[in-house]
Amino acid sequence: MSRSVLVTGGNRGIGLAVARAFAEAGDRVAVTYRTGEPPAELKELGCLAVTCDVTDADAVERAFGEVEEAHGPVEVLVANAGITRDRLLMRMSEEDFTDVLDTNLTGVFRVVRQAAGEMLMARRGRIVLVSSVVGLLGSAGQANYAASKAGLVGFARSVARELGARGITCNVVAPGFVETDMTRALSEEQRAAMLDRVPLARGAHADEIAAAVQYLASEGAAYVTGAVLPVDGGLGMGH
Secondary structure: OOOEEEEOOOOOHHHHHHHHHHHHOOOEEEEEEOOOOOOHHHHHOOOEEEEOOOOOHHHHHHHHHHHHHHHOOOOEEEEOOOOOOOOOHHHOOHHHHHHHHHHHHHHHHHHHHHHHHHHHHHOOEEEEEEOOOHHHHOOOOOHHHHHHHHHHHHHHHHHHHHHHHHOEEEEEEEEOOEEOHHHHOOOHHHHHHHHOOOOOOOOEEHHHHHHHHHHHOOHHHOOOOOOEEEEOOOOOOOO
16 A cells, blocks of 8 residues: 655655655655755655755644645654764864754654654554664764764654554664765775674665665564664674
8 A cells, every 4th residue: 555655854865765665665755855956866756855954843844734735644754864963072062962963853853743643643653763873882973963863762662652552653773884975985994994893894775774664664563663673784783
């Protein structure tokens, strides 16, 4: 059955791969993006692209209105939008910290709260939050990012307990080192240092993260909620 799927931050990297996977499976897919122009691939896939800054509650409400008008109420929400402001602790400003938390954690609260209303009335829904292995392991220079991604775990498990009786699941995917434009820009030395810690000795492809998201949104995962699914090549095992 074709579902109304919304992927925040779906214009590149993991978000774009997730949007592609759902669209190719026949779902009605919408993505949010904050600035610039969405890639042509989204139009080719038949995806609806909506501008939205997840730090603005009014913008979130407007974006959901556009999606619902075109595709119906959101049945699958993938909260992927996020930013980084990497700094060592003693060089990190309060703005560096709060901006990352506002986008990566409070932004997720805003979109989940918006989606939950219709899901509660329908008595069904799938919510998948995209976290990071950094939220489990920590990372020097990423105290803000790690805090935001770790916060998603407690948030997801609380939502899972609140909404589970209405047939709504809420789970977390925790990617590790993913081959994206951002990681491809790293030097060979930086890449080697990161991959040396990964038991599978390679980075993930964005499509592999998308496959995990699709599983958690599927009927096959109807009895999975409050889970954290690592897709990190073994980097964070034990956490």
